[in-house]
Amino acid sequence: MSTAAERKLGERIARELYRDPDYIDDPVLVEYVQGIWQPLMAAARARGELTPELDERFAWQVLLGKDRSINAFALPGGWLGLHLGLVSVTATRDELASVLAHELSHVTQRHISRLVTNQNQQAPLMLAAMILGALAASKNSHAAAAIGTGAQALAAQQQLNFSRDMEREADRIGLGVMSAAGFEPQGFVAMFEKLQQAARLNDNGNYPYLRTHPMTSERAADMQSRQQLSGRGPLQPTLEHALAAGRARVISNPGVDALRAMVTEADAGSFAALPRVRQAGVLYAATFAAARLREPAVVARLQPRLDAATAGDAAAQRLARLLAAEIAMAQGDAARALRTIDTESRRRPELLLAAQAQVQTGRAADAAQRLQTWVATQPRDAAAWQQLSAAHAAQGQPLRAVRAEAEARVAQLDYTAALDRFKAAQELARKGGGDHIEASIVDTRAREVESLLREQALER
Incomplete structure (x- = not known):
């Protein structure tokens, strides 16, 4: 699978995640997770695990879900999912870093692409087994059934082995990445202990050789031995x-x-x-x-x-x-909220909270100015675009408000809804509802989104 195809596949799944009711953009938690995620990315680049091509082509976005289960997952194209249930059970940032490093390594090692390749390589073998079974059926029906069953079992076991090897590889490389990023390797072992406790509640009882993932106890033992060799200190x-x-x-x-x-x-x-x-x-x-x-x-x-x-x-x-x-x-006390936080801070939680309070206290122009500067460098921040839309609306600027709504939809990959908003903005512009520069931007963005929708149609 090419990197472009993997990115498109990941975006297709991410579009559904954005629409999931469990998806949450909590500025405080997003910022905290990013504070761990970015050093891991930097370490992966320094170690050569994250190549310049993948760094440029993939999304490298972590989406939070308010599900209370202890889970995280990697998607094609550099998208990752993290359940808040997992965050809530971690005792240190090192434990959370171990999970993110593991999932990051799944992506940098192209495990999803390799799984697809492995399946494609097995297809001719399965076809050959079917032909052999058909030839054997003319002489012995039991032999034909045995050949077919054996071929299916062999393919399934090879797939399980492939998946288990990938998990071990993600553990090994993830440990190196998190250590290089300055996190304590002991976080891997501590996280496995928590996963082991969760597994006791949800274990299906399969034998080790029938599991897609290695047993948690095996992985914990491996990480324990590697951590002891590192000589690093305990978790803080x-x-x-x-x-x-x-x-x-x-x-x-x-x-x-x-x-x-x-x-x-x-x-x-x-x-x-x-x-x-x-x-x-x-x-x-x-x-x-x-x-x-x-x-x-x-x-x-x-x-x-x-x-x-x-x-x-x-x-x-x-x-x-x-x-x-x-x-x-x-x-309902926006004035007290503004007095409580640093309104001049350039950090995202303060920015979004202050903007909301400023709009409610009649200072929408201040909010719009700071948000406009933010989205210029962070165009994929849907929440900031939505706040900017509210600020423009409070100032009586409907064209800019509708355009900001459209950009929020683009940030969440909902191109159909974005095009609808851009067309609404074009209609406002035709009625004289805004300046010519803003109308020109709306027309350009509408054409770009139409192109993205055509690409989606071709993919389907």
Whole structure:
């Protein structure tokens, strides 16, 4: 499979993921995951695992899903999926890095392309077995059945072996990539222990030689031996990761009972005996859960405790402030939200939250100016385009607002909806609803999206 074909296949799957109700673009968690993902990418480039061709042609996007299962997966063309359930069970950023490094290695080693090639190579063998079976049937029907069954079993076993070898290769290369990126190799072993616990609940009981993946215990033993040879130190939990994991836990468990259990955990008698990192994670989850339950009195009681737990740690204090601003927005107090966060920050969570608050407080022009600068360098940021659309609408600029809506659809690969919005913008321009430069941009973008839709039709 060529790199172009693999990229197109990945985009076809990614289009469906964007439409999945479980897909979530949480600015705080996306930024945190990217803070791990980008060093891994840089290390893969430095080691030669990520070639310039793949680096340029593939998407290299991580999509988050609010599913609470412990799972992550790689797709063709450099798309990766990460369930928040996996993020919520990790105790350190090194554990999360091990998962991302493993999935990254699946893509850099072209495992999906190699699987397709392997299947194509097996097809002539299967065809030959069918012909041989047909010839044998004229003499002995039992012999024909045996030949057909044997050929199918051999092909299936070869496929299983191929998949298991790929998993081992992704483990080995992923360990090297994460180590080169500055993460602790012990994260692989710790993550396998968590996967082993999850596997006990979902194991189908197959023998090791019938599994597509090697047994978790085998992989853990291999990673343990490699980690011991590296001579690196033990894992160091951080407050920032504890808060990120707590946020993932709340988003992936939206049920009322689950949220109340998180609030109760912060008031339990055993709370005082927890390590500081664990206390901070519990308090963050409890405060966020109370906000989602719309219990402002509980939020007001928990927020000072969270501030005290994160004192002295700049990264954790920032996440606590972002949560406080988010809660203020949910309570309808946009002015308080603006006072809480750094509105001059160039980081994505602050940018999006500040823009939303500025629009609500009559400062849409400020929001539009900063968002326009952002999307100029980050054109695939659908959330930023959507916020920009709201800012333009608040200023009475419908043509720019509709165009920004269209760009948000393009960022999520929904070209049909994007073309519909671009055509709506063209209609506004014909009625005199905007400047000529903006109308020209809309016409150009509409033609580009029409071309993308024609390509999709040809692929089908």
